[in-house]
Amino acid sequence: MTANGIMKLQRFENGTIYGIGEKRGLSYKEGILYVEGVAIPHLARVLGTPLYVYSQESLEKSIKAYKEAFENTLVCYAVKANANIAIVRYFAQQGLGAEVSSLGELQVAIEAGISPEKILFSGVGKSETAIKKAIKASIGYFIVESSMEMEILHELARRMDKKVFVAIRICPDIPVDTHPYLATALLESKFGLSIEEAFALFLATKKMPYIAANAIHFHLGSQIMDLSIFDKALSVAESLFYRLKSQGINIEVIDVGGGIAIAYSAVDKEPSPRQWAEVLFPYAERMGVQLIIEPGRSLVAHAGTLITRVHYLKQKGMKRFIIVDAGMHTFIRPALYGAVHRVIPVIPHENAFIKADIVGPLCEESDFLAKEVLLPEVQRGDLLAVLDTGAYGFSMHSCYGLHPHPTEVFINGESYQYIHPSAVHFPHS
Ligand SMILES: Cc1ncc(COP(=O)(O)O)c(C=O)c1O
Structure with missing residues (x-):
């Protein structure tokens, strides 16, 4: 040479x-x-x-960074990022939960050994078969995106005689500096409900004996470099939290979704899990809620x-x-x-x-x-x-x-x- x-x-x-x-x-x-x-x-x-x-060594490093930054937080890996069973199994062994959005992902999460109470089921188009399977498995949370979905979920839970825990997905109407296809928190997007609609739906669940709606969820988008938007979204969630409290609805959990970016180029600097935690923790502490996060990309990319x-x-x-x-x-x-x-x-x-x-x-x-x-x-x-x-x-x-x-x-x-x-x-x- x-x-x-x-x-x-x-x-x-x-x-x-x-x-x-x-x-x-x-x-x-x-x-x-x-x-x-x-x-x-x-x-x-x-x-x-x-x-x-x-x-595996690379996964180990990203999990370690999350574990060190997020004590007492349920970290649910977003399976859509990579549903390879060996990867999901590895996350299960590390004690992570899973966020799933289809019957297939639900099956992979269960098969991989994720504890059902650490599984969250999100997505605007859950099939009845998938909902029934998730009810049967006693998963942690259904993340509900519309009033029709809530009615169907309640009806299926009633028929199966099992009460289910629900987070309602809010849309804080916040622009995210990412590719437009990856920005999911604007009112025009198909995801979540406006604050007023979510508020009304929380109240409606008071008349649904098979639904325990005690959680607020949002997912702002993906490949988010600027973490200050979590500040904005949590301010919106916090005011909803107090409005619901005044109506006798106690929110115990706030799930902030996933979305933090990774550096694809040598010049980008990726935000760290610790920096993310620093934005989230003051809100969780003030409201006294359990925090859930759903990272995908930043764990596996x-x-x-x-x-x-x-x-x-x-x-x-x-x-x-x-x-x-x-x-x-x-x-x-x-x-x-x-x-x-x-x-x-x-x-x-x-x-x-x-x-x-x-x-x-x-x-x-x-x-x-x-x-x-x-x-x-x-x-x-x-x-x-x-x-x-x-x-x-x-x-x-x-x-x-x-x-x-x-x-x-x-x-x-x-x-x-x-x-x-x-x-x-x-x-x-
Ligand atoms: C509801 C939900 N949670 C979590 C994620 C994971 O996002 P990311 O891979 O950007 O962390 C997604 C991705 O689309 C999502 O839709």
Whole structure:
């Protein structure tokens, strides 16, 4: 290897170019990218690509940060971020609860060993089958989003003769500085109820003997960098809390949803769980309520890396394309939200850097993983790693184009456990 080549490799090894850092369980060893103790080329050979690899060490770090910051708080992992059973099981073993929004996620949470009383069921479109299963399992809270849903829930609970605990989702009407598709707290959004509607619904539950509505819920959106909006939302929740108290309704729990951002780029600085706790705790203490949080992305995003193989290289005019075997069907965040993820070579070659778009095999212009990426020149057959794909990666993949489902593998040190796509079970509701 030339001196220049060694220098470039070292820049990869210490992560200065891409800021790989400790968070992801990734490192270069002798010029090869590893997840913990497992070489990625080995995994790709054995399991094929596209392949999502998850690092237990990375999960451990994010859980530790939450546990240290959030004593006496119920942390419910938002399963929609990544429903891989090995990951949910790991969170269950660490004592976390789960926020689920479908029958499938409910089943995964139960199967993974999450204690039912730590399961929250949210979402605007819960099916009757899912509601019945959740009532039977005696889950912690139903997060109700409309008066019709409340009536159906009450009727099903009455028929099953089981009282259920309910949080009503409020919409504090707060703009969030994130992608518009990820901002869920505006009045025009389908989520939650206005404060007046929520207030009326709380009062209506007084006449519903099978409903115990003692919790307020909100979820402001996702990839939230500025935590001061939680301040605003909690002020709204607090005034509702006192209005309800004056009507004889005691709110015992406030669930602030999830949403805190991670740094996808080397320049972004992600908010920490501790900073989040510092905003939330004064409100919880003043009202004397139990706090629930529902982080998804901030628990799992860094732990996941998408591995894809280069099919072809193409030059068209001034533009270079690297055509790989993963696309928007494998990982939709770039196409859907314009998300920018770092891409690094699994085995960096010692040659000149190039700028290229990394695109998939689908017949869509939106089928790209990254645009104008700076990479050491790659060859057909090389492997590339897309960073921070542990959240909303596999969970949002599709079978568009009938390309194979990506495989998922969970790494712990030198051992790995892989989940074959055929084991992924989506029950009908
Ligand atoms: C109700 C609810 N809770 C929690 C989350 C998790 O959000 P995040 O992954 O941004 O932490 C979501 C995400 O959409 C959600 O809808």
